[in-house]
Amino acid sequence: xxxxxxxxxxxxxxxxxxxxxxxxxxxxxxxxxxxxxxxxxxxxxxxxxxxxxxxxxxxxxxxxxxxxxxxxxxxxxxxxxxxxxxxxxxxxxxxxxxxxxxxxxxxxxxxxxxxxxxxxxxxxxxxxxxxxxxxxxxxxxxxxxxxxxxxxxxxxxxxxxxxxxxxxxxxxxxxxxxxxxxxxxxxxxxxxxxxxxxxxxxxxxxxxxxxxxxxxxxxxxxxxxxxxxxxxxxxxxxxxxxxxxxxxxxxxxxxxxxxxxxxxxxxxxxxxxxxxxxxxxxxxxxxxxxxxxxxxxxxxxxxxxxxxxxxxxxxxxxxxxxxxxxxxxxxxxxxxxxxxxxxxxxxx
Amino acid sequence: xxxxxxxxxxxxxxxxxxxxxxxxxxxxxxxxxxxxxxxxxxxxxxxxxxxxxxxxxxxxxxxxxxxxxxxxxxxxxxxxxxxxxxxxxxxxxxxxxxxxxxxxxxxxxxxxxxxxxxxxxxxxxxxxxxxxxxxxxxxxxxxxxxxxxxxxxxxxxxxxxxxxxxxxxxxxxxxxxxxxxxxxxxxxxxxxxxxxxxxxxxxxxxxxxxxxxxxxxxxxxxxxxxxxxxxxxxxxxxxxxxxxxxxxxxxxxxxxxxxxxxxxxxxxxxxxxxxxxxxxxxxxxxxxxxxxxxxxxxxxxxxxxxxxxxxxxxxxxxxxxxxxxxxxxxxxxxxxxxxxxxxxxxxx
Numbered sequence: 001x002x003x004x005x006x007x008x009x010x011x012x013x014x015x016x017x018x019x020x021x022x023x024x025x026x027x028x029x030x031x032x033x034x035x036x037x038x039x040x041x042x043x044x045x046x047x048x049x050x051x052x053x054x055x056x057x058x059x060x061x062x063x064x065x066x067x068x069x070x071x072x073x074x075x076x077x078x079x080x081x082x083x084x085x086x087x088x089x090x091x092x093x094x095x096x097x098x099x100x101x102x103x104x105x106x107x108x109x110x111x112x113x114x115x116x117x118x119x120x121x122x123x124x125x126x127x128x129x130x131x132x133x134x135x136x137x138x139x140x141x142x143x144x145x146x147x148x149x150x151x152x153x154x155x156x157x158x159x160x161x162x163x164x165x166x167x168x169x170x171x172x173x174x175x176x177x178x179x180x181x182x183x184x185x186x187x188x189x190x191x192x193x194x195x196x197x198x199x200x201x202x203x204x205x206x207x208x209x210x211x212x213x214x215x216x217x218x219x220x221x222x223x224x225x226x227x228x229x230x231x232x233x234x235x236x237x238x239x240x241x242x243x244x245x246x247x248x249x250x251x252x253x254x255x256x257x258x259x260x261x262x263x264x265x266x267x268x269x270x271x272x273x274x275x276x277x278x279x280x281x282x283x284x285x286x287x288x289x290x291x292x293x294x295x296x297x298x299x300x301x302x303x304x305x306x307x308x309x310x311x312x313x314x315x316x317x318x319x320x321x322x323x324x325x326x327x328x329x330x331x332x333x334x335x336x337x338x339x340x341x342x343x344x345x346x347x348x
Numbered sequence: 349x350x351x352x353x354x355x356x357x358x359x360x361x362x363x364x365x366x367x368x369x370x371x372x373x374x375x376x377x378x379x380x381x382x383x384x385x386x387x388x389x390x391x392x393x394x395x396x397x398x399x400x401x402x403x404x405x406x407x408x409x410x411x412x413x414x415x416x417x418x419x420x421x422x423x424x425x426x427x428x429x430x431x432x433x434x435x436x437x438x439x440x441x442x443x444x445x446x447x448x449x450x451x452x453x454x455x456x457x458x459x460x461x462x463x464x465x466x467x468x469x470x471x472x473x474x475x476x477x478x479x480x481x482x483x484x485x486x487x488x489x490x491x492x493x494x495x496x497x498x499x500x501x502x503x504x505x506x507x508x509x510x511x512x513x514x515x516x517x518x519x520x521x522x523x524x525x526x527x528x529x530x531x532x533x534x535x536x537x538x539x540x541x542x543x544x545x546x547x548x549x550x551x552x553x554x555x556x557x558x559x560x561x562x563x564x565x566x567x568x569x570x571x572x573x574x575x576x577x578x579x580x581x582x583x584x585x586x587x588x589x590x591x592x593x594x595x596x597x598x599x600x601x602x603x604x605x606x607x608x609x610x611x612x613x614x615x616x617x618x619x620x621x622x623x624x625x626x627x628x629x630x631x632x633x634x635x636x637x638x639x640x641x642x643x644x645x646x647x648x649x650x651x652x653x654x655x656x657x658x659x660x661x662x663x664x665x666x667x668x669x670x671x672x673x674x675x676x677x678x679x680x681x682x683x684x685x686x687x688x689x690x691x692x693x694x695x696x
Contacts, residue, residue: 160508164639164674171651172643214637214670215595215618246594247563250621270563273598289562291512295520303519322562326512 003201005137008070012202012238012261012283014316020308020345021069022338023140025242026324027062028074032331034061045090046082049075055125056132063137065331066338070138070202071129073195075122077144077206080187081153083114101156108176113187116194123198130199141200143191145207145243146184146225153180162212170217177221185225189232196236204240204264205229211245211266218245223254230259240264240285244323249277256282267322272310283316288337290321293329297336304340319345351549353485356418360550360586360609360631362664368656368693369417370686371488373590374672375410376422380679382409393438394430397423403473404480411485413679414686418486418550419477421543423470425492425554428535429501431462449504456524461535464542471546478547489548491540493555493591494532494573501528510560518565525569533573537580544584552588552612553577559593559614566593571602578607588612588633592671597625604630615670620658631664636685638669641677645684652688667693 003009007021029035035058042048049055059074078096082088087099102108116123129139144152151163154177159165169177192203210222222243230239242264245251255263256278265274265286275284292303304319311317319341325334351357355369377383383406390396397403407422426444430436435447450456464471477487492500499511502525507513517525540551558570570591578587590612593599603611604626613622613634623632640651652667659665667689673682 161674162671164642167637167639168642171637171640171647211594211616214615215621218616246559246596246616247598248595248616249597250595250618267562268559268566268594268596270598273563289515289519291515292519294512294516299519323510326509 003133003135003138005069008138008318009201009238011316011318012240014280014283014314016315018346019342020311020317020319022319022341023068023070023072024062024321024325024334024337025072027068027072027334028058029325030327031325031329031334032061032065045076046088049079050121052121052124052128056128059125059129060132062334066335067342068137068338070140071133072140072204073122073126073129073142073200075125075142077142077149077208078152079119079122080114080143080184080191081149083118084111084187085114086153095158096152098153098156102153102180103156105176108179111180111183113183113190116190119191119194122191123194126195126198126200138201139199140202140204140240141192141195142204142206143188143195143229145205145210145222146181146188146229147213147222148207148209149184149188150177150180150221151209151212163209167212167217170213170221174220181221181225185228189229192229192233193236196233200237202238202240203233204242205260207241207243207245210243211251215250218251219254223251223258227258238262240318242266242285247274252278262316262318264320265322269322270310271307272312275312275314280314280316283318284311285318285320287320287322290323290326290329293321293333293337294326297333300333300336301340304337305344308341308344351481351483351486353417356486356666357549357586359664359666360588362628362631362662364663366694367690368659368665368667370667370689371416371418371420372410372669372673372682372685373420375414375416375420375682376406377673378675379673379677379682380409380413393424394436397427398469400469400472400476403469404476407473407477408480410682414683415690416485416686418488419481420488420552421470421474421477421490421548423473423490425490425497425556426500427467427470428462428491428532428539429497431466432459432501432535433462434501443506444500446501446504450501450528451504453524456528459528459531461531461538464538467539467542470539471542474543474546474548486549487547488550488552488588489540489543490552490554491536491543491577493553493558493570494529494536494577495561495570496555496557497532497536498525498528498569499557499560511557515560515565518561518569522568529569529573533576537577540577540581541584544581548585550586550588551581552590553608555589555591555593558591559599563598566599567602571599571606575606586610588666590614590633595622600626610664610666612668613670617670618658619655620660623660623662628662628664631666632659633666633668635668635670638671638674638677641669641681641685642674645681648681648684649688652685653692656689656692
């Protein structure tokens with residue numbers, strides 16, 4: 001069933017659109033008071049993420065407030081390693097933590113693609129959100145990239161030294177890192193296929209930490225496994241790949257050739273320059289600095305219009321932030337942003 | 349007086365060398381047991397940094413162990429804002445903190461270039477290190493970039509959200525951020541000139557956080573002020589500019605045209621590609637991933653040789669890490685690294 005609002009799907013296929021579609025990374029989240037109510041009620045982040053009913057409720061919250069052109073599944077990229085038995089939890093205000101990080105060769109050797117039944121709550125959420133959307137807008141499913149998952153699985157948590165332990169493994173034991181990444185790639189492929197089967201209209205890969213790798217290691221441990229995932233999806237739906245890798249011509253060109261329909265840009269990338277370098281073979285998504293949304297409304301509108309201008313006239317552009325919404329964002333700034341993107345692009 | 353070992357100066361002038369010079373960011377630091385002894389004796393980081401005798405002692409420590417081709421002043425980039433009255437301290441294991449960050453317009457308006465007499469301990473250290481070196485190797489002085497200093501001065505400390513408060517100011521109140529950066533540029537210029545007057549043979553600008561800015565803001569708040577600093581030094585000595593901005597062709601090209609003698613590369617940059625893109629108009633420095641030094645000696649030697657190969661045959665290359673040495677680094681790995689760089693480049 002084609003959604004009533006098919007702007008996103010058209011843009012991802014690089015077809016002409018009446019105006020630019022917009023959605024925002026972390027559009028369901030802590031900047032919304034109604035999200036915080038549900039989050040408190042659930043008791044923990046994982047309780048919220050593993051309840052299809054609650055995940056559906058918070059997924060739809062931003063769509064009730066703003067005329068966004070897509071919904072994105074409320075979940076977390078670390079559901080897969082959790083299902084592998086690593087024991088995911090979120091300490092209040094501290095980010096993710098694994099009870100059993102991959103710290104020795106035996107644990108790495110034991111690693112296997114998890115039984116998808118352990119992730120059924122995700123696919124149930126996708127199906128329930130789809131029903132609740134009534135075809136209003138497309139639903140985006142997602143997964144972490146094989147490397148980004150590996151980074152957390154090895155480190156056991158976020159990192160304040162650029163995941164130096166993971167980079168060390170890339171040099172000292174590339175065989176071990178490659179094994180983790182290979183298992184992850186198979187798991188991510190199966191996971192995204194199941195999300196598509198449950199109704200996801202688009203799927204996205206988040207490669208949050210691939211940009212920390214040197215050039216050759218990025219190709220080997222981050223990009224190549226993502227290519228395998230994308231190939232394994234056999235173009236069942238449009239795909240978006242987001243790698244926080246800065247305005248690197250070489251890496252953006254490689255991502256554009258990865259098999260994804262669309263490359264998501266982080267906020268440091270010069271959008272006009274990226275489009276000129278990449279050409280029109282893929283759609284581009286991005287890349288307003290999330291810090292703009294914490295400034296004043298006038299600034300929000302000005303910067304949004306500037307970005308729509310920078311995107312140019314070529315079809316295949318999706319407006320988004322260059323990283324997730326920050327919790328300090330006033331919701332009315334998001335309203336102003338969405339209106340500005342729609343208005344500015346209608347005038348073009 | 350030309351140092352007995354003038355490899356670094358020759359490489360920075362892009363003159364032929366018998367072998368590649370090597371020094372390492374944070375070569376005097378916590379990975380050395382003898383540094384930790386002095387650090388404990390001093391009581392606090394600032395007590396160590398403000399004592400010319402102790403700063404001289406720790407500056408020379410790595411040169412006693414390894415045949416490094418340069419010394420770098422032991423100090424911190426935040427001495428300037430401290431001299432401006434912001435009250436610098438280092439909490440144990442937590443990084444820098446300012447007692448009086450720039451949180452309101454009045455404080456920003458009051459900001460002024462500090463009396464250089466308040467920084468005399470730095471210039472005294474430069475002079476004392478020069479005497480102690482007896483012309484063995486050149487001494488590198490340094491400062492933070494105007495933007496990187498501004499980032500800490502506004503945030504008051506390091507940041508786990510990419511200095512979002514600072515980026516917000518870049519959009520909402522560019523006039524205020526520009527004022528801070530302008531004052532910093534004047535202060536940094538005077539500070540580096542005084543280091544040169546005291547005997548520094550080379551000076552380096554550390555732009556640790558400019559890479560967090562979007563493309564246009566990088567030009568305006570990070571790059572342009574560095575150009576002014578470099579112009580203000582009037583080529584008195586060779587200069588190195590290091591901006592942690594990833595393998596961005598556009599930013600590296602801009603840094604190469606900044607007026608610096610040499611561009612320092614972070615570990616994510618493809619050195620061979622950077623050289624091909626930038627050409628031979630400036631020297632390049634870098635860029636081994638510091639995580640390599642925490643692997644095994646065989647890996648250290650292999651990766652060092654690969655980087656010397658990637659640097660190619662053009663004169664104007666200085667071996668370094670792509671970021672500072674991490675405290676977990678075994679000192680004998682540094683010995684193996686320095687030997688490998690010298691050996692590999694002698695064979696070329």
